[in-house]
Amino acid sequence: MSHALYTRYLEARQQQPQRYARDLAQHLGVSEGELTRARVGHDARRLQVDAATLLEACAALGEIKAITRNEYAVHEHLGRYTNLSLSEHGGLILNPRELDLRLFLQHWHSVFALCEQSARGERLSLQCFDQYGDAVHKIYATEQSDMDAWQALVERFASPENPAFPNGTTPPPAASAAMPTVDSAALEREWRAMTDVHQFFPLLRRHGVTRQQAFAAIADDLAYPVDNGALQQILEQARHDQNEIMIFVGNRGCVQIFTGQIAQVTTHQQWLNVFNPRFTLHLQAPAIASSWVTRKPTRDGIVSSLELFAADGSQIAQLFGQRTEGNAEQPRWREQLAALAALTEVPA
Structure with missing residues (x-):
């Protein structure tokens, strides 16, 4: 074979x-x-x-x-x-503005x-x-x-052994887009009670919902859909304003994070690109099926993000304004998100 x-x-x-x-x-x-x-x-x-x-x-x-x-x-x-920290199933390499990774080593x-x-x-x-x-x-x-x-x-x-992959090419299917039965009031109440963005994942698990299902179930002041041109608009505005932003791209096993100012934004065929001296992003803009602005409470105030999803429900990327723990979110980042065109209907 x-x-x-x-x-x-x-x-x-x-x-x-x-x-x-x-x-x-x-x-x-x-x-x-x-x-x-x-x-x-x-x-x-x-x-x-x-x-x-x-x-x-x-x-x-x-x-x-x-x-x-x-x-x-x-x-x-x-x-x-450098600055590697590991636990049994995960870890991180914490070098803000340099190599910054979140690791899920079981994958x-x-x-x-x-x-x-x-x-x-x-x-x-x-x-x-x-x-x-x-x-x-x-x-x-x-x-x-x-x-x-x-x-x-x-x-x-180096190993002389070369065993086959156990599961071939059959990764688990993406979560169903159908909205499950969910107690929207309880979900929203727990969302508003969050004091750390890392409490969001346990919240989703408790209610058995995906990110987009949770967004659709709560009030618009916490999450609302925006036009799928939002990513390019945010990148161009951040390049113009020169405020630092964070760009997360990940998969089952790793999330990689950029923090800094945007130097250059270009498009080529279906690709939206960011070129910085030490960072490059290539993203297929036509693959963005839905875009959401989300607002999560923390001890330091609201933390807002732009989240991008493909038609299969998988997350393509997530963007934040740069923020140091203990400090409030950038006012400029909030203004940039507020300028995005909100949609009146939730994407199908």
Whole structure:
């Protein structure tokens, strides 16, 4: 199977040399993880290492480029794997305005080291996949990386074993869009009683609702839908005003966060792009099916965000105004959100 898949991959890459491995995997009807597994023995090596140990070892690599993506958005940031804090199933790398990650390690299943040839020469990466073969996080070497440490890491964890992914290409389906029976009054009461934004996830679990279902069930002063052009408007306004914002992009295993001023906003075909010296965002604007402004109470006052969702219900990205714990939200960020065009009807 692996040899046949690798042969098909070479043929597909020859026919479409500009396409990324993720796209070629979809073309071949396999997950990106399965395709990477088929490349072991060629330009990939399987590593036998748990996520926590890998991330601890990455501290020695120096500056790298970290990439976290989902189906619709790609978040790239230069940085270092410092200030790592881990628990049994999760953790974080806390470097505001630099490499800033939230980690859900139970979804990190397989790790590969790749050495690919590109138009710019040799490209080295460490690529981490979940049990379904979807990429959760990728780490690329840069000119500033410690290549002796990189090679030592690969040799330390290289494995002769190359087991298959247990679940193939069948990730769990997105939650149903149908509105469940929910006690809207209780949901709203608990929402208004929040003192920390991290209390929101337990609130959703208690009521058995998705984010968008919760938004639709409560009063408009807490959540309301806006036009799907909101993202570009917010990015352009933040670039003009030069206030710092935060952009979150994530998947099952990792959320990557940018904090700072926006330098450049461009569009190319279906992609909306942000280009900063150390950060890049690529987001498929046509994939945004619904956009919501949400307002969550905290000890420091209301914290507002713009949340973007695809038609399948998955979150594409989330944006906040930069805020330091203990301080109130930026007035300018609130003004930027207030300027967005609200919708009179909840998106279907």
